[in-house]
Amino acid sequence: SSELTQDPAVSVALGQTVRITCQGDSLRSYYASWYQQKPGQAPLLVIYGKNNRPSGIPDRFSGSSSGNTASLTITGAQAEDEADYYCNSRDSSGNHYWVFGGGTKLTVL
Amino acid sequence: QVQLQQWGAGLLKPSETLSLTCAVYGGSFSGYYWSWIRQPPGKGLEWTGEINHSGSTKYNPSLKSRVTISVDTSKNQFSLKLSSVTAADTAVYYCARLSRSIFGVDDRFDPWGQGTLVSVSS
Numbered sequence: 413s414s415e416l417t418q419d420p421a422v423s424v425a426l427g428q429t430v431r432i433t434c435q436g437d438s439l440r441s442y443y444a445s446w447y448q449q450k451p452g453q454a455p456l457l458v459i460y461g462k463n464n465r466p467s468g469i470p471d472r473f474s475g476s477s478s479g480n481t482a483s484l485t486i487t488g489a490q491a492e493d494e495a496d497y498y499c500n501s502r503d504s505s506g507n508h509y510w511v512f513g514g515g516t517k518l519t520v521l
Numbered sequence: 522q523v524q525l526q527q528w529g530a531g532l533l534k535p536s537e538t539l540s541l542t543c544a545v546y547g548g549s550f551s552g553y554y555w556s557w558i559r560q561p562p563g564k565g566l567e568w569t570g571e572i573n574h575s576g577s578t579k580y581n582p583s584l585k586s587r588v589t590i591s592v593d594t595s596k597n598q599f600s601l602k603l604s605s606v607t608a609a610d611t612a613v614y615y616c617a618r619l620s621r622s623i624f625g626v627d628d629r630f631d632p633w634g635q636g637t638l639v640s641v642s643s
Contacts, residue, residue, distance in 0.1 A: 442625035447566075454615055454636050455566065460629035461622075498566055502625055509581065510556075510568040510619075 416444075416499055416513035423519040424489045432484045432516045434499030444482035444499045446475060449515075455498065459484055486518075494520045523548035525634035527616045529601075533641045539603040543616030543634050544596065550574050554619040555599040556630060557590065559612040567612075571619055572599055606641045613638050 416436040424430035434444055443462060447455035457466050459475035472487045482501070486493055499513040529541030543555070557569040570580040572590045580588050589602045603610060616634040620627065 442628065445629045447630070454633040455630075456633070457629055457631035460631075461627040464627070466631060500566075500628075500630065502628065509579065510571075512558075512566040512568065515565045 415504055415511045416501060418497075418499060418513035418516045420514065421517045421519070423521055424486070425521050426491060427488055429485065429487045430489055430518065432486075432497050432518065434482045434484075434501075434513045435480055436501065436504065436511070436513075437480055438501045438504040438511070439477060439480050439482050441504075442502045443477060444475070444501045446473075446482075446484045447498045447500065448493075449496045449498065450494075458497075489518075489520050491520050494518055523618060523632055525616050525618065525632055527614075527634040527637055529614075529637055529639070531638055531640060533606050533639065535607055535641060535643055536605055537641075539606050539610065539614075539639055540600065541614055541616070541637055541639070542598055542600045544598045545618070546597070548618075550594060550597045554621050555590075555592065556617045556619045557601045557614060558617055558630065558633075559610075559614045560636075561609075561612045569601065569603075569614075606639075608641050611639065611641045 445460040448458045449455045458473050463475045474485045476483045496515045498515045503509040524546045527543040551574040554571045554573050556571040570590045572578045587604045592599045613636045615636045617630040
């Protein structure tokens with residue numbers, strides 16, 4: 413079982429805002445990073461740290477964190493945002509291992 | 522622009538050893554950790570382990586007895602070996618660069634290799 417918990421599936425209407433959440437004890441100490449994965453492709457980093465976007469990631473993607481919950485927000489979702497999204501952080505035991513959430517399938521209606 | 526290119530055998534029999542290599546092009550090899558992450562068909566991501574340019578390793582506790590990650594700094598390559606594979610090890614295996622920050626404020630896996638599907642079947 414994963415130490416980071418995500419909702420299995422979320423849907424959003426085209427152009428609307430959606431929040432994907434990730435819960436885990438380690439998130440009280442460390443920021444999450446977020447990855448987008450489309451079918452048949454490698455994961456792609458979209459958000460890391462407090463709220464950092466790698467070059468080339470649209471500014472409709474943003475991140476936030478509060479307590480044991482990290483969130484990825486897509487403001488004005490586009491059809492091309494339909495994908496699986498995974499959160500990642502260090503483990504909660506202090507051993508500096510890495511854990512991923514189970515993933516959230518985002519459907520854009 | 523850093524790019525990771527990986528290769529290795531894609532079909533194994535139970536009890537054999539999985540062997541994959543990842544080459545790093547276009548960037549510094551030192552100062553980062555180099556990781557392997559796997560994804561069983563239709564499932565989520567699982568961190569396998571990591572190594573730095575000095576050869577210091579960390580492994581997923583669930584795989585620790587079977588996994589070895591090594592580095593060849595002369596070629597900017599790192600490799601994964603997983604022994605005694607079973608069908609449960611069938612997955613797409615990705616290599617990735619890990620940027621690890623001191624206080625965990627900017628940790629991230631980026632970029633990733635293209636992935637290699639490894640199937641274990643008798």
